[in-house]
Amino acid sequence: MGRIKKLLNTKTFGLIVxxxxxxxxxxxxxxxxxxxGNIRNLLNTxxxxxxxxxxxxxxxxxxxxxxxxxxxxxMGSLVFALLLKGFPGMPWPVxxxxxxxxxxxxxxxxxxxxxxxxxxxxxxxxxxxxxxGGIATVxxxxxxxxxxxxxxxxxxxxxxxxxxxxxxVVMVAVVLIHAFVLYKTRFGRSIYxxxxxxxxxxxxxxxxxxxxxxxxxSNGVMSTLxxxxxxxxxxQSNPASFIAAAPNMQAIIATLLGGVSFMxxxxxxxGACVGLVLLNVFNTGLAVLKAPAYISVxxxxxxxxxxxxxxxxxxxxxxxxxxxxxIKEGAKKRAAS
Amino acid sequence: MKKLLAIVxxxxxxxxxxxxxxxxxxxxxxxxxxxxxxxxxxxxSEGQKNTGKTGDHPLDKVGFFxxxxxxxxxxxxxxxxxxxxxxxxxxxxxSAFAFWAEKMNIEYSPLWASGGDNDAYLNNLTTFIxxxxxxxxxxxxxxxxxxIAEICDEAGVAWMSCMSPAQADATQPLLRPYVGFDQxxxxxxxxxxxxxxxxxxxxxxxxxxxxxxxVDYSLAGVLHDREVGAEQxxxxxxxxxxxxxxxxxxxxxxTMDGANTAVTAILSQQPQYTHWLxxxxxxxxxxxxxxxxxxxxxxxxxxVVTIGGTSLQRQWDSGMEDAWRFAMFTPQTIxxxxxxxxxxxxxxxxxxPETIWPSWVDKSRGDKYARLLLPSYxxxxxxxxxxxxxxxxxxxxxxxxYDPTGLTRDTFNxxxxxxxxxxx
Numbered sequence: 041m042g043r044i045k046k047l048l049n050t051k052t053f054g055l056i057v058x059x060x061x062x063x064x065x066x067x068x069x070x071x072x073x074x075x076x077g078n079i080r081n082l083l084n085t086x087x088x089x090x091x092x093x094x095x096x097x098x099x100x101x102x103x104x105x106x107x108x109x110x111x112x113x114x115m116g117s118l119v120f121a122l123l124l125k126g127f128p129g130m131p132w133p134v135x136x137x138x139x140x141x142x143x144x145x146x147x148x149x150x151x152x153x154x155x156x157x158x159x160x161x162x163x164x165x166x167x168x169x170x171x172x173g174g175i176a177t178v179x180x181x182x183x184x185x186x187x188x189x190x191x192x193x194x195x196x197x198x199x200x201x202x203x204x205x206x207x208x209v210v211m212v213a214v215v216l217i218h219a220f221v222l223y224k225t226r227f228g229r230s231i232y233x234x235x236x237x238x239x240x241x242x243x244x245x246x247x248x249x250x251x252x253x254x255x256x257x258s259n260g261v262m263s264t265l266x267x268x269x270x271x272x273x274x275x276q277s278n279p280a281s282f283i284a285a286a287p288n289m290q291a292i293i294a295t296l297l298g299g300v301s302f303m304x305x306x307x308x309x310x311g312a313c314v315g316l317v318l319l320n321v322f323n324t325g326l327a328v329l330k331a332p333a334y335i336s337v338x339x340x341x342x343x344x345x346x347x348x349x350x351x352x353x354x355x356x357x358x359x360x361x362x363x364x365x366x367i368k369e370g371a372k373k374r375a376a377s
Numbered sequence: 378m379k380k381l382l383a384i385v386x387x388x389x390x391x392x393x394x395x396x397x398x399x400x401x402x403x404x405x406x407x408x409x410x411x412x413x414x415x416x417x418x419x420x421x422s423e424g425q426k427n428t429g430k431t432g433d434h435p436l437d438k439v440g441f442f443x444x445x446x447x448x449x450x451x452x453x454x455x456x457x458x459x460x461x462x463x464x465x466x467x468x469x470x471x472s473a474f475a476f477w478a479e480k481m482n483i484e485y486s487p488l489w490a491s492g493g494d495n496d497a498y499l500n501n502l503t504t505f506i507x508x509x510x511x512x513x514x515x516x517x518x519x520x521x522x523x524x525i526a527e528i529c530d531e532a533g534v535a536w537m538s539c540m541s542p543a544q545a546d547a548t549q550p551l552l553r554p555y556v557g558f559d560q561x562x563x564x565x566x567x568x569x570x571x572x573x574x575x576x577x578x579x580x581x582x583x584x585x586x587x588x589x590x591x592v593d594y595s596l597a598g599v600l601h602d603r604e605v606g607a608e609q610x611x612x613x614x615x616x617x618x619x620x621x622x623x624x625x626x627x628x629x630x631x632t633m634d635g636a637n638t639a640v641t642a643i644l645s646q647q648p649q650y651t652h653w654l655x656x657x658x659x660x661x662x663x664x665x666x667x668x669x670x671x672x673x674x675x676x677x678x679x680x681v682v683t684i685g686g687t688s689l690q691r692q693w694d695s696g697m698e699d700a701w702r703f704a705m706f707t708p709q710t711i712x713x714x715x716x717x718x719x720x721x722x723x724x725x726x727x728x729x730p731e732t733i734w735p736s737w738v739d740k741s742r743g744d745k746y747a748r749l750l751l752p753s754y755x756x757x758x759x760x761x762x763x764x765x766x767x768x769x770x771x772x773x774x775x776x777x778x779y780d781p782t783g784l785t786r787d788t789f790n791x792x793x794x795x796x797x798x799x800x801x
Contacts, residue, residue: 075645077673081638084672125695182465184664184688186695274633274668275697276688280465281633281661326628328642336628 052311055298059318066325073328076203082324083208084196088113088269089316090211093291094218095262097312099255100295101222103235103304106256107165108150109263109288111173114279116143116264118176121185121277132192136268140261146172147260154256155249176279184278187271196272207269214262219309231255236305263288293344294319302348306358319343431792432736439728440719440749442772448482454511454724455484456717458539461498461518463490470539473713474514476774481721486510495521499528506532512720513537520545526552535723537716542748547598553730554737554747556715560599563705563753564591564606567656567682570703570755572614574680579652585620588650590643592624592657592666594631600658603684607656622647626662636665644673653679655700660685667701676700686756690765693758706756708768710776711791715749740801752793764789 066073092109099106106112120139123130146168153164187193198206222228233241234251242248266287271277298315300307322343326336431437458474460467471488478485491498495518502513502525513536517525522543529536536553537543543553568589575587589611593604604623611621622643629635636657644653653675657663663683670679679700683689686704722728734747754764766779767788 070646072642072646075648077641077645077669080672081641081669085634085638177465180465181468184660184691186692186697188695188697274664275699276664276692278633278661278664278688281664285630285632285634323629324638324642327638328646330625330642331628 055314087207087211088266089287092266095259096291097295100300102231104161108169111169112146112263113267114282115172115176117267117271117277143260143264147257151253182280184276186276430794439722456512457486457510458488458514460516473709512724537720551746556749560602561606564603565610568607568610571654587652589654592662633661633665636662637669640666640669655681657683660688667699670700704756705753707753710772739799
């Protein structure tokens with residue numbers, strides 16, 4: 041009973057309720073919202089955004105941020121498309137591995153500027169976002185690079201029970217793996233410590249730079265994987281179009297909405313995923329209901345503000361709790377002496 | 378507090394959804410839209426008529442590359458291309474300008490972008506003038522055109538606008554000749570092409586099983602005009618507006634994903650249709666629509682058309698074919714030629730902005746300057762290689778690598794007939 045009460049009292053539960061309520065409202069206004077086509081499109085979108093969210097959420101928990109994820113995904117998927125185009129005999133799994141390696145290298149570029157040159161992640165990743173995105177645009181001149189490998193593209197067509205895309209299952213697997221690492225391993229626990237109190241983490245013998253390096257390289261790989269899922273669904277690499285869609289920004293907003301702290305050290309992957317579902321249910325609902333443009337633009341901005349308010353409130357609450365705890369501890373020691 | 382915020386969040390989102398209003402399944406013609414410019418008397422759906430009525434005045438021939446003219450014997454003019462923000466489209470334009478500049482003995486400086494800063498744009502315009510630039514190709518924020526005209530006229534330098542007409546907004550007069558397209562005509566052509574496809578390929582399919590989706594971005598007038606034109610042609614052709622739907626991407630974004638979501642929503646909402654006709658405002662929207670149709674199993678029973686076609690060519694070259702079957706295409710070299718050609722004419726004294734292309738002055742609008750309309754061609758899977766290779770033959774370029782056998786400069790018409798409405 042205690043566990044149920046604890047579950048009901050979490051913000052994640054509140055988000056789940058909000059998502060369900062929204063879905064019910066949209067369906068009541070337009071029942072076609074739950075038609076197979078819309079649900080499948082929603083799950084497809086969640087597939088590539090969710091993979092990117094897994095890496096981004098853990099980075100945020102560690103007190104870092106990667107604004108270059110979208111550009112990394114675009115560039116990594118472009119590598120995949122160009123390899124298949126330039127080497128027609130290359131098996132696509134080989135091209136996939138090489139493009140994931142390219143994503144890891146781009147993550148390492150970020151790590152270099154942060155760990156070696158000692159620049160702030162926020163600024164570094166804004167810069168590398170322009171660099172990677174610019175290189176991709178120069179190579180493609182804004183055009184798409186079609187990918188015509190049936191065995192790869194068929195992965196985007198497979199759907200279990202005719203509605204659950206295979207790529208969605210891939211995303212779920214990626215999220216579960218990240219959740220396992222976060223909650224069940226020492227490294228995962230160290231992520232919270234590094235994000236919550238870097239100085240204490242350092243005093244405990246944890247290497248901030250090493251943790252950051254692992255997470256940014258991992259995020260580079262996850263971003264590229266997200267980009268590859270997009271390629272599988274759209275049958276092309278199109279950096280300009282992908283960057284314009286900004287799935288990484290959706291992932292960041294969803295992560296903050298889901299309770300992951302912008303300052304690091306708090307939050308969970310479950311909440312972030314629910315936040316992503318909520319955002320996509322909302323955006324799909326707007327499309328189904330043919331909402332006026334200003335509503336979407338205004339509410340998306342409002343969602344970001346609310347997410348930051350939630351994060352701020354959580355941070356203040358944590359600080360208050362720590363202060364109260366410290367005062368009580370001090371009072372106990374005085375009483376004892 | 379957490380629960381309160383979650384409730385507030387849900388209420389805000391729910392309220393915004395309720396504000397969407399009723400769920401009409403058909404689109405209503407937008408009665409409140411500003412009256413579009415009276416469409417020119419457009420040609421048939423196979424493309425524009427090119428019967429040689431391109432202007433008989435001597436100054437109608439000026440402003441195009443003349444292979445017989447010795448450009449090297451004249452002065453070498455300096456030309457600068459300036460844009461407000463960079464984009465792949467401007468980059469393509471710049472490459473085309475560079476190509477023609479080399480043929481016309483012009484010292485061409487590639488595109489300079491102000492990053493959206495109008496002050497920087499105008500300041501650098503003055504700087505370039507002081508550095509001795511003789512002529513400008515300009516794609517600024519349209520609101521700055523009047524100030525640009527003042528600066529250039531004061532300095533006595535030539536200039537031409539590129540993609541946008543040189544006017545602060547559509548209600549203002551042109552400040553320089555315009556080379557481009559009639560967007561409503563584009564929309565009409567797309568709808569005409571789809572209606573023709575329907576009659577040819579789906580003659581046995583009942584009319585109430587065929588739906589039409591116009592993928593739109595209503596916030597951008599230029600793109601929205603294409604939907605307006607499509608709707609006009611659909612109605613004029615006797616088709617029912619009950620089967621006409623607008624997938625407006627303002628809510629989801631004018632991207633491939635946005636078009637995919639918007640079109641999927643309509644396909645899901647209207648399960649009674651077995652066949653779909655789709656006109657999209659540009660390549661990305663066409664790809665998104667084709668992806669949505671493919672996901673819903675409509676590929677063989679759908680036809681998507683758009684304005685553009687660069688991505689379609691790449692798709693076909695890679696062996697891919699889907700519901701996207703046609704594109705109305707204008708080679709970049711054909712587009713760029715008269716723009717930089719007119720600029721050369723101004724700089725060399727062959728013509729002035731007021732005298733060039735006199736037959737192309739639209740008297741029905743009371744224009745002072747010419748509006749030269751460019752030819753566009755329906756690109757199909759059968760003709761795309763010849764069409765693209767012809768653009769290389771016409772310009773003497775080497776952009777494409779298809780078989781040029783049998784192609785001459787006249788294989789396709791590089792000029793468009795002057796619309797009859799221009800006579801006033």
